[in-house]
Amino acid sequence: MTAPSQHRSLDILDAELPAILASEVERYWQRLLDRCDADQRTWYAEFADSDQRQHLLSAFAGSPALADMCERHPAWLPDLVANNALGVRLPDEAWHEELSAACAECVNADDLAKALRDFRNRHWLRIVWRDLNRLATMEETVRDLSALADACVEVALAFLHKQLVAERGEPRSADGTPQQLVVIAMGKLGAGELNLSSDIDLIFAYPQAGSTVGAARSDDNQAFFIRLGQRLIKALDARTADGFVFRVDMRLRPYGQSGPLVISFDALEEYYQDQGRDWERYALIKARCIAGDRREGERLLTQLRPFVYRRYLDFSAIESLRDMKSMIQREVARRHLQDNIKLGSGGIREIEFIAQCFQLIRGGQEPALQALKLQAILPELAKMAYLPEPVVDDLQGAYRFLRNTEHAIQAWRDEQTQQLPEADPARVALSFSMGFGDDVAAFLSALEQHRQRVATHFANVIAPPETEPDGQHLSNNRWRTMLDELEKDSVRQTLEEAGFDDADEAARLLVALLSGASVLRMQGSGRDRLYDFLPLILEDLCDAESPAATLLRLIPLIEAVLRRTAYLVLLIENPGARKRLVELCDASPWIARQLAAQPVLLDELLDANSLFSVPEKAGLASELRQRLLRIENNDLEAQMEALRYFRLAHVLKVAASEVTGSLPLMKVSDYLTYIAEVVLDAVLDIAWQNLVDKHGSPVPAGDDQRHFLILGYGKLGGLELGYGSDLDLVFLHDLPSTNVSDGARPLDAATFFTRLGQRIIHILTATTRLGDLYEVDMRLRPSGNSGLLVSSFTAFSDYQHSQAWTWEHQALVRVRAVAGDENVAQKFAKLRAEVLCKSRDILVLKDEVVAMRQKMRDHLLSGSDKNAEFDIKQGAGGIVDIEFMVQYAVLAWSQQHPPLTYYTDNIRILESLSEQGLISAADTRTLVDAYKAFRSQAHRLSLQEQKGLIAESALGTEREIVSRFWQQLMLSP
Template sequence: MPLPSQYRSLNILAQELPPALAADVEIQWQSLYERCDQGQRDWYRAFVESEHRQELLVAFSCSPALVELCLRKPAWLADFVLNKQLHSHLPDDAWHTELRELCAECESAEDLATVLRDFRNRHWLRIVWRDLNRLAEMEETVRDLSALADACVEVALAFLHQQLVAERGEPRSAEGIPQQLVVIAMGKLGARELNLSSDIDLIFTYPEPGSTVGGPRSDDNQAFFIRLGQRLIQALDARTADGFVFRVDMRLRPYGQSGPLVISFDALEEYYQDQGRDWERYALIKARCIAGDTKEGDRLLQLLRPFVYRRYLDFSAVESLRDMKLMIQREVVRRQLQDNIKLGSGGIREIEFIAQCFQLIRGGQELNLQALQLQVILAELGSMAYLPEPVVDELQAAYKFLRNTEHAIQAWRDEQTQQLPDADNALLALSFAMGFGGDVAAFQDVLALHRQRVAAHFGHVIAPPEVEPDDQQHLSKNRWRAMLDDLDRDLVRQTLEEAGFDDADEAARLLVALLNGASVLRMQGRSRDRLYEFLPLILEDLCDADSPAETLLRLIPLIEAVLRRTAYLVLLMENPAARKRLVVLCEASPWIARQLAAQPVLLDELLDANSLFSVPEKAGLSSELRQRLLRIDSDDLEAQMEALRHFRLAHVLRVAASEVTGSLPLMKVSDYLTYIAEVVLDAVLDVAWQNLLDKYGSPVPAGDDQRHFVILAYGKLGGLELGYGSDLDLVFMHDLPSSYVSDGKRPLDAATFFTRLGQRIIHILTAATRLGPLYEVDMRLRPSGNSGLLVSSFTAFKDYQNSQAWTWEHQALVRVRAVAGDALLAQKFEALRGEILCKPRDIAMLRDEVVNMRQKMRDHLMSASDKNAEFDIKQGSGGIVDIEFMVQYAVLAWSQQHPPLTHYTDNIRILESLAEQGLISAADTRTLIDAYKAFRSQAHRLSLQEQKGLIAETALGTEREIVSRFWQQLMLSP
C-alpha cells in the first residue's frame, strides 16, 4: 500500500534548495520513509518540521553518503538528537569510553570488526552533519575525526593484544618486563587534522626484543608484534558488508613496503640515524603516539627529535621541499590534477610546505615550532615575525576555506578525493555546502582568490634563490668553476689577480690549502657539491671588497666550521643579500668574523637587514627574551641556558654590525651592550630563583612579594660602559635574617638558600655550553674578596664598608648599581652607597692613597708598550684610568658637601655633575669628556679589529696632554 502524500513529500523543498538539488533530496526523502517503521516516520516528520529543518536539507542535499547511512540505520539520527550529541561538542574522553563499552561484549575479531564499523559510520554521520551545517568549525571537525580514529586504533589494539596473548603468551623483554606494541600516527592523524576520508598513516614499533611467556609456544617479540599489527590492520582496513573503519597506510615505516611491519626502538633509531631521508623528517614532524605503550612511545619520539629538528639553522630544508614540490607538480600535470585543492597550485599542500619549511629550518632552536598542528605553527610564525601578520591571516583563512571545501567534496560520496567535481549536481552541492547557495561562479571566484594568495606566498618562501642576470652569472660561474676544477695554484692566483684580488698570491695559497685540506677531502656527495656551488658565489662577492684577500682569510675559518653542516652554506646561497652583508662585516671586523666562525648559528642574523642594523631599547630586549623563555619548559635548564646564550650572541652581533657600519655612535654602543647584560642578568636570576624554589621552596614569608636579593654591578657594567669582551664584576646581596627557612620539602635557612642561588646564577652565566659561556664573571670585589662569603647580607656589607673597606673599595663603590633583583633592597643599597660616599674624609690622605693606588696599578698592569713607543689607551699616563681615578677621587672628596655627585655611576654624567656643582669649569669638563670619548672610541675600534689597546705614541696627543694636565692640577698639586 503506498504511503500517504503528506509522509512521502517535503512539498516546499524547491523554495529552500536549488531546484536540481531539491529534486534529488525529494527522492532520497521518499526512500528514507519507505525504510522507516511508523515510529521513525513520525520522528522524521516532526524533525523536518522543527527548527532543524534547514539542517536536514543541507545535509541531505550535500551528502548522498550521509543519506545512505540514514537509509541503512534510520534510528541513528534520532539517537543523536535524543542523546543531545547532534548539537553539542563531544568531550575528549567520550570517544574511548563509548567504544570500550561497546567492545566489552565482543568475543571475536568478527564481533570487533562489526562494532568498529558501526561506531565509525555512526559518528561519521554526526561529524558530517555538524560540519556541513557549520554547527562545528573546521577545527572541531578535524579534531573529532582524529579522536574517532584514535579511539578505534587504541581500543582495537587492546582487544587484539589480549586475544593474541591468550594464544601465544605475553611478550616480555630479556629482563622480564611486559612489552606492548607502540602505534605512531603520522601525517594528518598525528597532527589531529584528519579529514573525512583520510587514510591513517601508521608506524608500528616496540621497546625491547625478547620473547613471549605463558603460551603454548614461545615467539620472539618481533614475530608476536608483526602478527598483532597484521590483525590490527585487518580490523581497521578490511572492507566488509559494513564498509571499513579507516584505510591504513604503512608505507612511511622504515624501508617502506619492503621493510618489516614492526621493528624495535633500537632498530628504528638506527635506521633514522644511518639512512633517514629528508622526506622522512617531514613525515616525523607530525608524529604522535596514539596507542599501546604511550609512555614509551613518547620517549621514543623524544629520542628521534634530533633527527627531525637540527640544532642549527637548516636551510637545506628549502632545497628538499623545493624538490618535493617539483615532483608533485610533475605528478599534477601527468594526472591532470590542476583542480585538486590539495596538490594543485595554491592548494593545501603548499600551505603545509610553508609551515614545514620554517619548522625544519628553525624548529631545533624555536621549540614552539615543534607543535603538530599547522594553524598553531602559522600563528607562531606570525608572533615570531618570521611571516608578516597579514600573510599569516591570509594563509589561515585560505587553509580553513580549503579544508572546508575538502570536507564538502569528501562528504558527497565518502570518497578519498580532493578533486573539484565535474558533475553539475556535485559542483552545485559543493557551492551550496560552502555557503554560496546556487552561485557556483561566486564560489569558484573565492576559491581561486585563496589559491592565488597561497601560491604567491608559497613562491616567496620556497622560491629559487635570487640570481644575477644570466650572462653575468654564466661568465662568473665559468671563471670560478674552471679555477676550482683545476685547482692549480698558479691558475688560481692568476684568476684571482684578474678578478681584482689585492694579494692574489696569499689568497690563492689560502684557497688551495682549504680545498686540499683533510676536512674538504673527506666530504662526499651533496655536501661537497654545496661547497663547490657556494665558493664561486662568495668569491664573486669578495671582488667588491676593498681587501678581498684579507677578507677571504677571515671567512675561511667560518667555511671550515660549517663543512659538516653545509645547510649554512645553503642559507648563504639562498640569500645573496645576506652573503654580501657577510662580506661587508667580515671585511670591517675580524672580531665579527671570529664570532660567526665560532657560532655559525648567528648567520641567521644576516638575513634581515632591518633587524641586523637596529637594536631594540631595553624594554624591547626584555620583552623579546621573556617571550623566548616562555616557550621553554621551566624545568628545562639546558634549553633555557641555550636560549639565553643565543639571545646575547645575536644582539651583541647586531650592536657590532651597527657600529662598524656607522649607524650606532660610541655612547649608544656601550648603552646597548649594557642593556643586553642587564636583561640577561634579570632573566638568569628568574631562572635560578625558580630552579631553587622547585627544590627547596621559598625562604620569603608568605604574602611578601619581594625576593630580598639583588645583583650589584661594579666596573664597566656598573658604569654603563660595557665593551664587547668585558667581564661582569658582580656582587650578590640579600637582606633576610638567617633564622628564616624555606618552605619546601628540603628546607634551607635563608643564608644557605641565597648562597646556592648565587652559585646557580654563576653556573648559568659561566657554564661552557655548545654556545659557550654567557659571560665571564669576576666576584673578587665582594667584601673580603675571594675569601669572603659568596652572598653578603645587607648588614654585613654595610658593616664591612663602614669599618673594614679600603679606600680602593670605596673608589669601586662609585661605579656600583643594582642591575637585577628586589627593587626595595636596591633602594636600600642606593641609600647606603650614598651614605658611604658622602662620609667625611681627610682630603690630603685620600689624594695620596688614590695616587699611590694608581701608581701600583700602572706598575702592575702596564705592558712593555712604553719601550715600543706605543701608548696604552687604558693604563698609559693621561689615559682612561687616569680620568676614572680623578672622577672617583672627586666623588669621595667632595660628596659630603655635594651629595648630587653620588647620583650617577658613569664617568661622563659624574663629570657633568662636577660642572653643575661648580667644582670644575664647564669648559674643562667638556674637554675631559671629549678626551674620554676619544679614548673609548679608539678602544672600541681596536676591540673589533682584535687588536690590543695600544696606539702610536704620537696618537691622541692633545687628549693625553689635557688629561695629564688635569691629573697634575687635581692629584699632584698641593
C-alpha cells in the same frame, strides 16, 4: 511497508535549495521513508517540519552519502537528535568510553569489526551533519575525526592484544617486562587534523626483544606483534557489508612496503640514524603515539626528535621540501590534477610545506615550532617574526577555506579525493555547502583568490633562489672554472683579474682550503653545496675593501660548517645575507671570529632591518622573556642555550650597527650594558626558581620580595661595557640568617643565598655548545676571594663603613644595582651615598689615589708599551687617569655636594661636577670629548681584534688635556 507515493513530500521550495539539487534531495527523502517503520516515518515527518528543516535539506543536498547512511540506518538520526549529539561536540573522554562499551560484548573478530564500523559510520554521519551545517568549526571537525580514529585504533588494539595473548602467550622482554605494541600515527592523524575520508598513516613498533610466555608455543616478540599488527589492519581496513573503518597505510615505516610490518625501538632508531632520509624527517614532524604503551611511545618519539629537529639552523630542509614539491608537481601534471585543492598550486600541501619548512629549519632551536598542528605553528611564525602577520592571516584564512572545501568534496560520496568535481550537481552542491548558493562562479573565484595568495607566499618561502643576471652568471662560470682546475697560478691570475688586493695570498688560502683533508673527505650533497657557495662568495668579495683579508677571515667560518653545510645553503639561498656577511667580515675580524665560532648566528644576517636595529632595554627584556617562556621551567640546559644565543645575537647586532656607523659610541656601551642587565635578570629568575623547586623559599609567606640584589661594579656599573668585558659582580641578601626555606629539603637563609649565588655563577660561566654567557669577577666583594660569596646587607654596610680600603670606595663610585629586589636596591643606594659622602682628609685621599694609580700603571704597563706605543687605557693621560680623577672628586667633594653620588658613569659625573661649580663647563666639555675619543678608539681596536695600543703621536691633544688636568687636580698642593 507503505508505498512511496503515499509518503509525504518534503515540499522543497526553490529558495531553500538550488533547483538542480532539489529533486535529488526529494528522491533521497522518499527512499529514506521507504525504509522506516511507522514510528520512524512520523518522527521524520515532524523533524522535517521543525526548526531543523534547513539542516536536513543542507545535509542531504551536500552529501548523498549521508542520505544513504540515514536510509540504511533510519534509527541513527532520531537517536542522535534525542541525545543532542548534533548540537554539541563530543567530549574528549567520551569517544573511548562509548566504543569500549560497544565492544564489551564482542566475542570474536567479526563482532569487533561490526562494532567498529557501526561506531565509525554513526559518528561519520554526526560529524558530516555538523560540518555541512556549520554547527562545528573546521577545527572541531578535524579534531572529532582524529578522536574517532584514535578511539577505533586504541579499542581495537586492546581487544586484539588480549585475544592474541590468550592464543600465543604474553610478549615479554628478556628481563620479564610485559611488552605492548606501540602505534605511531603519522600525517594528518598524527597532527590531529584528519579529514572526512582520509586514510591513516601508521607505524608499528615494540620496545624490546624477547618472547611470549604462558602458552603451549612460544613466539619471539616480533612475530607476535607482526601477527597483532596484521589483525589490527584487517579490523580497520577490510571492507565488509558495513564498509570499512579507516584505510590503513603502512608505507611510511622503515624500508616501506619491503620492510617488516613491526620492528623494535632499537632497530627503528638505528634505521633513522643510519638511513633516514629527508622526507622521513618531514613525515615524523607529525608523529604521535595513539595506542598501545603510551609511555614507551612518548619515549620513542623523544629519542627520535634529534633526527627530526637539528640543533643548528637547517636550511637544507628547503632543498628537500623543494624536491618533494617538484615531484608532486610532476605528478599533478601527469595525472591532470591542477584542480586538486590539496596538491595543485596554492593548495593545502603548499601551506603545510611553508609551516614545515620553518619547523625543520628552526624547530631544533625553537621548541614552540615542534607542535604537531599546522594551525598552532602559523601563529608562532608571526609571533617570532619569521613571517609577517598579514601573510599568516592569509595562510590561516586559506587553510580554513581549503579544508572546508575538502570536507565538502569528500562528504558528497565519502570518497578520498581533493579534486574539484566536474559534474554540475556535485559542483552546485559544493558551492552551496560553502555558502555560495548555486553561484558556482563566485565560489570558484573565492577559491582561486585563496590559492593565488598561497602560491605567492609559497614562492616567497620555498621557491628556488632568484635567477642571476647574465653578468653574474658569467662571473660564476669564471669562478667555477677556476675551482675545477684549482692550480695556484691559475687561481692567483683569476683573483688578480677580479681585483683581489693580495691575490697571491688569497690563492694560497683558497687552494689550501680545498686541498685540505676536511674538504677531500666531503661527499655527495655537502661537497656540491660547497662548490655552489664558493663562486657566489668570491664574487661578493670583489666588492670588499680588502678581498684577500676578508677571505682569510671567512675561511674559518667555511671550515666550521663543512660538516653542517645547511649553513652554506642559508647563504646560497639568501644573497642579501651573503653580502652582509662579506660587509661585516670586511669591517671587523672580531665579527668574523664570532660567526666562525657560532655559525648559528648566520641566521641574524637574514633580516637587514633586524640586524641593524637594536631594541631598547624593555624590548630586549620582552624578547628574552618570550624566548624563555617557550622552554619548560625544569629544562636548565635549554634555558642556558637560549640565554647564550640571545646574548650572542644581540651583541652581534650592536657590533654590526657600530661598524656600519648606525650606532654611536655611547649607545654601543649602553646597549651592551642593557643586554647584560636583561640576561642577569633572567639568570636570577631561573636560579631562584630552580632553588625554590628543590628547597622552598626562605622568604616569609605573604612577602613578594626575594631580598636579594646583584650589584654591578666597574664597566657594568658605569654603563660602559665593551664586547669582551667580564662582569664585576657582588651579591647581597637582606634576610635574617635564622630564616629557613619552606620546602621538603629546607635550608637556612645564609645557605640558601650562597647556593643561589653559586647557581647564578654556574649559569653565567658554564661552557655549553654556545660557549659561556660572561666571565664573572667576584673579587670586589668584601674581603675579596676570601670573603663570603653572598654578604648580608648588614655585613656589607659594616664593611664599607669601617673596613673598606680607599680603592674599594673608589670602586663604589661605579656601582649600581643591576638585578634583584627594588627595596634592597633602594637601601643600597642610600648606603652608597652615605659612604661616598663621608668626611675624608683630602690630602691623605689624594695621596692614596695617586699611589694606587701609579701601582696600577707599573703593574699593567710593560716596558715596550711605555716607550713605543700609547696604551689608551693605562697610559699617562689615558682613560684610567680620567676615571681616577672622577673617583677622587666624588670621594673628596660629595660631603658638600651630594648630587655627585647620583650617577655611576664617568660622563654624567663629570657633568655633575660642572653643575656643582667644581669644574668649568669648558673644561668639562674637553674632558668628556677626550674620554669619548679614547673609548671610541678602544672600541674600534676591539672590533679589529687589536690591543688597546695606538701610535705614540696619536690623540696627542686629548692626552695633553688629561695630563694637564691630572697635574692640576692630583699633583698640585
